[in-house]
Amino acid sequence: MxxxxxxxxxxxxxxxxxxxxxxxxxxxxxxxxxxxxxxxxxxxxxxxxxxxxxxxxxxxxxxxxxxxxxxxxxxxxxxxxxxxxxxxxxxxxxxxxxxxxxxxxxxxxxxxxxxxxxxxxxxxxxxxxxxxxxxxxxxxxxxxxxxxxxxxxxxxxxxxxxxxxPENRQRFVTALQAYFTDNIERLSDASKTTLAKNALRVLDSKRPEDGEVIAGAPKISEFYxxxxxxxxxxxxxxxxxxxxxxxxxxxxxxxxxxxxxxxxxxxxxxxxxxxxxxxxxxxxxxxxxxxxxxxxxxxxxxxxxxxxxxxxxxESVFAATQTSVDVFVVDTTGGLEALVITQQLREAGISSDRSFENRSMKSQMKAADKSGAKIAIIIGSDEVEAQSFVLRPLRSEDQQSTIPRNELMTSIMKALS
RNA sequence: GUGGGCGUAGCUCAGUUGGUUAGAGCGUCAGUUUGUGGUACUGAAGGCCGGGGGUUCGAGACCCCUCGUUCACCCCA
The missing domain is CATH 3.30.930.10 (Bira Bifunctional Protein; Domain 2)
Incomplete structure (x- = not known):
């Protein structure tokens, strides 16, 4: 603890x-x-x-x-x-x-x-x-x-x-008080205490032993x-x-x-x-x-x-929903690429997330899956070298593709639409 | 405020009449493939057994106190 x-x-x-x-x-x-x-x-x-x-x-x-x-x-x-x-x-x-x-x-x-x-x-x-x-x-x-x-x-x-x-209610309360006082011996101890404070609330009692007395009590409708x-x-x-x-x-x-x-x-x-x-x-x-x-x-x-x-x-309605992002950026070159790309995506109104602490690609892919992202953007040393990135769909059977860096945003938009 | 039940890993729970180094599943992390998730397998980390006191050679198990939680009363949404 x-x-x-x-x-x-x-x-x-x-x-x-x-x-x-x-x-x-x-x-x-x-x-x-x-x-x-x-x-x-x-x-x-x-x-x-x-x-x-x-x-x-x-x-x-x-x-x-x-x-x-x-x-x-x-x-x-x-x-x-x-x-x-x-x-x-x-x-x-x-x-x-x-x-x-x-x-x-x-x-x-x-x-x-x-x-x-x-x-x-x-x-x-x-x-x-x-x-x-x-x-x-x-x-x-x-x-x-x-x-x-x-x-x-x-x-x-x-x-x-x-x-x-208010006058109806007051007369009703007075009548209730009189009734419960007359029948006080049949009330539970807790209800006796309640009666002293507020007779109305005796009606609320959930104690079974009070049921009979309450059933015979005056009714508010008689006082309207x-x-x-x-x-x-x-x-x-x-x-x-x-x-x-x-x-x-x-x-x-x-x-x-x-x-x-x-x-x-x-x-x-x-x-x-x-x-x-x-x-x-x-x-x-x-x-x-x-x-x-x-x-x-x-x-x-x-x-x-x-x-x-x-x-x-x-009733199994109005359940909590797991939050998710659209894009997950996998970066095995240290994290700077992911930092810049997630920022660009967010500024463009596309939700995105990434891993931290430079984890293995496998680990980052697992995180991508769990994030609920529809696509993963993958950047390794080859991609940095070639000024490209890999776009991998995560929720369909489509093949991943390698795309030039200058088409980053347009291809992501297209993949999400 | 009053009464009953329950407190063991992050979560859900085992733990035999008190007896050696407290277990499982899920989750987490890592590996099985040195660039690729969902499945499977392997491994690791992670517990002053809610806290304090007592009984005992020995307590996660028994007793007392306390804190928390849960159910009912009360009250109310």
């Missing part, structure tokens, strides 16, 4: 895996920019107060943040998510609404690492601020859906719920106002109009406190681990106000790269 390794929950993404990460973000960017979203790049670090607004009662805020006092005595934190930063930016810059933005990048949560759950984890996401139209909810969900389709995923399930308006019900029904009819299948899951309450109305989650159909949620989001009509801005509706989602890529693995 080396003396230094990555810290727990942190890891290196190496090639060729890293090529997939780049394509992932590029594909996401294409999907959402085609819908009018612009990229926002918020800082990794914010005043910790920005994240406190996400929810004083959530684990993310209370025990999972990487926070510290900086040299200027400011209490700051690495972002545990990016929605709060986007809202802070909205309040700070007051862009014209509706403000449609997308982001990608790492977030940090100090949790116990697990498969599909890391302390530094990447998300891509979108947020729209300043519009309350339920059809916007549908657009947002549809963009997530479209993105998964573009990756090639076929087994993503959409779970949908509505938390209603007419407006909340209409909003939710409009969202559902919009999804139906787009042929996006979904299931209403009344237990989907989501972890963050700021959600109102629509909440949704994308679940990887092939992932059987506890980390099967590959993305989630919802409407958060109160968050901008909490951060000191005007009352502003907002909705968005975040997708986890790691988990989505795990789902891709399970």
């Amino acid at each position: 080396p003396e230094f390794q990555t810290s727990p929950g942190m890891r290196d993404i190496l090639p060729p895996e890293s090529t997939r990460w780049r394509r992932f973000v590029a594909t996401f960017a294409e999907t959402v920019t085609a819908a009018g979203y612009g990229q926002i790049i918020p800082p990794l670090l914010e005043d910790i107060g920005v994240f406190h607004r996400v929810g004083e009662a959530t684990d993310i805020v209370t025990k999972e943040m990487y926070d510290f006092i900086d040299k200027g005595q400011r209490h700051v934190a690495l972002r545990p998510e990016q929605t709060a930063s986007v809202c802070r930016a909205f309040v700070q810059h007051r862009p014209a609404t509706p403000w449609k933005v997308w982001y990608s990048g790492p977030n940090f949560r100090y949790e116990r690492p697990q498969r599909g759950r890391y302390r530094q984890f990447d998300q891509v996401g979108i947020e729209v601020l300043g519009a309350n139209d339920p059809y916007l909810d549908v657009e947002v969900i549809a963009l997530g859906w479209n993105f998964f389709k573009r990756l090639g995923l076929r087994q993503v399930h959409l779970h949908l719920n509505s938390l209603g308006e 106002s007419d407006a909340a019900r209409l909003h939710f029904e409009t969202v559902q009819s919009g999804l139906q109009a787009l042929d996006i299948p979904f299931v209403v899951n009344e237990k989907l309450v989501r972890g963050l406190d700021y959600y109102r109305h629509t909440t949704f989650e994308f679940v990887g159909g092939t992932l059987d681990s506890a980390q099967n949620a590959i993305g989630g989001g919802g409407r958060y009509d109160g968050l901008v106000e909490d951060l000191g801005g005007p009352a502003t509706g907002g909705i968005g989602f975040a997708l986890g790269l790691d988990r989505t890529l795990l789902a891709c693995d399970d």
Whole structure:
């Protein structure tokens, strides 16, 4: 074991895996920019107060943040998510609404690492601020859906719920609290603790002994106002109009406190681990106000790269690709020829590579093969003498040929076309 | 934060009830052809058996601690 390794929950993404990460973000960017979203790049670090607004009662805020006092005595934190930063930016810059933005990048949560759950984890996401139209909810969900389709995923399930308006939600929480308190003896110990903090999240419990109690709990749908019900029904009819299948899951309450109305989650159909949620989001009509801005509706989602890529693995889609070059230059005369020719090729827009340390021709040919190059340019002492080079096709049965030096570039172009 | 599994070459793993110089495959490097890759064959390099302590004549194997990893809870993407 080396003396230094990555810290727990942190890891290196190496090639060729890293090529997939780049394509992932590029594909996401294409999907959402085609819908009018612009990229926002918020800082990794914010005043910790920005994240406190996400929810004083959530684990993310209370025990999972990487926070510290900086040299200027400011209490700051690495972002545990990016929605709060986007809202802070909205309040700070007051862009014209509706403000449609997308982001990608790492977030940090100090949790116990697990498969599909890391302390530094990447998300891509979108947020729209300043519009309350339920059809916007549908657009947002549809963009997530479209993105998964573009990756090639076929087994993503959409779970949908509505938390209603704040008053609906509050009355529901009160009723839930009363119900669970009446039945507290039948709850698991862990759920008793959860109940004391946030009754909503008891619904999330995966412990089998809680199942019966939860099944008998009050339902959020019994508390909707007419407006909340209409909003939710409009969202559902919009999804139906787009042929996006979904299931209403009344237990989907989501972890963050700021959600109102629509909440949704994308679940990887092939992932059987506890980390099967590959993305989630919802409407958060109160968050901008909490951060000191005007009352502003907002909705968005975040997708986890790691988990989505795990789902891709399970469905054998969106695989990593091995990078390769077009031309490999084999030079047995010391390496200066290869140095000059690879430079010329690269300037001409032709990818090329070579060996170093003056290895044997056989060794260099092996490297040429592994590089994925379509042709090898071979230069030995005979070629230097004759001012020529050998062009050897590597991926076909064609014979190699000796060509005068002044036809180097044209013959390579021709061989590649 | 709580509980269970697992840590042996770069990678994937063997290693018999504790017993001499710790093995294989793949990968890497080199050779079989002193100017030519993919196949085959040969060889080489590469391990304080995660780290520390203990039991023992003797520990990669057993015990304790610790670190890492993995699975579940929790939480969430």
